[in-house]
Amino acid sequence: MSILDTIKKRRSIRIFKPDKVSKKEINSIIEAGIWAPSSGNTKPFKFLILDDRDKINEFFALTLESIVRWKKEAAKKKGISLTELYENYKKYLDGIKKAPVFIFVFLDLEKGAHSFTDGNVPHLVSNGYLYNSLRDSVFLCVENMLLEATALGLGSLYFELPSASKTPINKLFSINNSNEFFTCIPIGYADEEPPADERTVEDFLLDII
Ligand SMILES: Cc1cc2nc3c(=O)[nH]c(=O)nc-3n(C[C@H](O)[C@H](O)[C@H](O)COP(=O)(O)O)c2cc1C
Structure with a gap:
């Protein structure tokens, strides 16, 4: 499969089969x-x-709780009850949770601090430009991973968690906080076939000069 075909084939999968991945x-x-x-x-x-x-299961219980806390105010404004909010996110997370394996991706802040500053992590984080360039690097890493999963016939998802869940996640896995939680990628066989919306290069071109 060409790289372009793999890119186009990748879909965000939110319902997985429990079948194992090697x-x-x-x-x-x-x-x-x-x-x-x-x-x-x-x-x-x-x-x-x-x-x-x-x-x-522990990770998803923590995730559900932090997402509901994060979305509570916005839901209230839309007239969505707390029970409804909880049930909606539970259903969504239950589909993702079925994946047999998860790859957690962390940003190694210490490595970044040693490369870019005096080795002090807070100095790095307070420098928005350098910190963002490291985050951008992790985004590209994640996209490569999603594409490789697709090339292997596997489903995956990029999904966001509230930043308040970062420290509890590190605690759950006994990971040093100098590794900043970035995302968690479920990997498994898709149990859904989300459609792709069509798009053409012309739709995105500002101009040809
Ligand atoms: C920065 C970013 C954040 C995303 N956050 C979530 C998320 O929190 N939950 C989720 O289900 N999907 C999330 N997605 C997946 C998008 O919803 C998905 O890429 C988009 O709807 C297009 O569908 P496709 O990936 O199947 O092409 C995220 C994607 C990106 C790039």
Whole structure:
């Protein structure tokens, strides 16, 4: 499959089959990530592979709670009750939770701080430009991973969690806070076929000069 075909084939999958994914496939997805371009070639990525069902359940309980807290005010303004909000997100997360394995992606702030500043993590984080360039690097790493999963016939998803859940996630896995939680990618076989909306290059062109 050409790279363009793989790019077009990738869909965000939110309902997974429980079928197992091999270690080799997980390894090759991470390998695709670490070959992404990165600011100053820092490669500021760290990964955690999670396939333990009890820990997966703990992670999703924490996620549901933090998303509901995060969305509560906006839902209230729209007239959505707390129960409805909870049920909606529970249903959405239950589909994702079925994936057999999750790759957690962290931003290695210490590596970034040593590459870009005096090695002090708070100095790095307070410098928006440098910090963002590291975050951009992790985004590219994640996109490579999503594409490799697609090329292997596997489903995946980029999904966002409230920033308040970062520290509890590190605590859950006993990960040092110098590794900043970035995202968690479910990997597995898709149990849905989301349609792709059509688009053409012309729709996005400002001009040809
Ligand atoms: C920055 C970013 C944040 C996203 N956050 C979420 C999310 O929190 N939950 C989710 O289900 N999908 C999330 N997505 C996936 C998008 O909804 C999805 O890419 C978009 O609807 C297009 O669908 P496709 O990925 O199947 O082409 C996110 C995607 C990006 C790039």
